[in-house]
Amino acid sequence: MHSPANYHDYTEPTGTTDGVMTPPQDDSEDLQQIDDMTVYKLTRELQDNEANKRSLIGSKLPLSVLANEYVDPSFKNKIESMASNGLYYRPIRGDGNCAWRAVLYGLLDLIGSNKEQCQLMKSLLQNYHTMILDEAGFEKIAYEDFIDSFYEILDSLIAQGPQYIESNSFLENTELQNGSIVCLRFITSAYIKTHSDSYEPFLEGESIDSYCARNIEAFSVEADHLSLAALVSALAVVSLHISYIDGSNTESETIHILNPDYYVDQTDFGSIKLLYRPGHYDLLLDP
């Protein structure tokens, strides 16, 4: 972290010794005064500023477009091999919510052309997922706005059909999307809290509450593998199919499939496909 914003009362170095700049005394004091809170805030600001330049959910593009961005053959070859299967992708904004946003869009895309499935998702949110939130001790006052954001999207999807999620009133609606992402984050956290025996062994001594607050409920914190596994089980209506692309020597991508612990009311909307490159998730789509 090295930002000029830290040096609000920075003064130019005053002396040089053999051409080497000597930093003024108060500069090092300044550095010491930068507490964790300030570092955290500045890092966030920087990330936000970078991320705001990109669309929340980009247009559907052939994977060959992405392959062309790479020179490194280990990445390029894997993406090209996937592209040859006719897959498309949607770039998702890298704001720390990419996996969550990709799953949100992927879910809406799966059910969007089927009004009954949209209705079913709505009633599951209302009954099943809300029940998990209550059971995990979430306060209604704290979650109802976020559930409402998700309802609102589902209502528009029912009223307008699948073109709704292609329209700017959805694609550029930060508030509705982000509200629904918090909803997904909350039900994931609630699922972990109500199934703590299954998750505690993976947390390396951190408490469930701390892990959930820091990694799942906190907005703009990237999803790790455990969060995604829990998200799938919390939703209990889809599986996740993740293609991992990295700099390894293998010819093709590595695929991880995450299935829920169970499907609620035998409701299986299908599989959401994600593309993972180190540090970022995008959504994969069939032609």
Place this chain on the structure above:
Amino acid sequence: MSPGRLLRELGQAQNELPEGVIALEVVDDADLYHWTAQIEGPPSSPFENTIFDLTITVPDQYPIKPPTFNFKNRISHPNIDFKTGDICLDVLSDKWSPAWTLASALVAIRQLLGSPEPDSPLNVDSANLWRSGDTSAINALTRYYIEKYN
């Protein structure tokens, strides 16, 4: 975010407050983003039997971003800035969750009064004192500043 959440929190605060939170209200009815609160020092701590005033500034993006709490009067505590009243508490920064409310955050601040974390200090002198474990010195200094400033 819509102001609905803050309006509901205000409504809830008018009906019931968690234990140890004495008051939680907006400064001006027309402005939901500036609040004041009072909490009671936790029992069996040097802060007991004292009421502390706080100001709360709520950001536009609340509850996605955390509110800022400040003690109004000077207080000697390892995690509270002596001059500004800023509070160093993980749940108000990197462990903030939109599942928290203003009321539940106040409960966490009250707990912090009774259980400081001297390893992440905003007040080094107070942190050193707490680390020394010298209970009578901690009590004396804490009470001295409470009498002086509160």
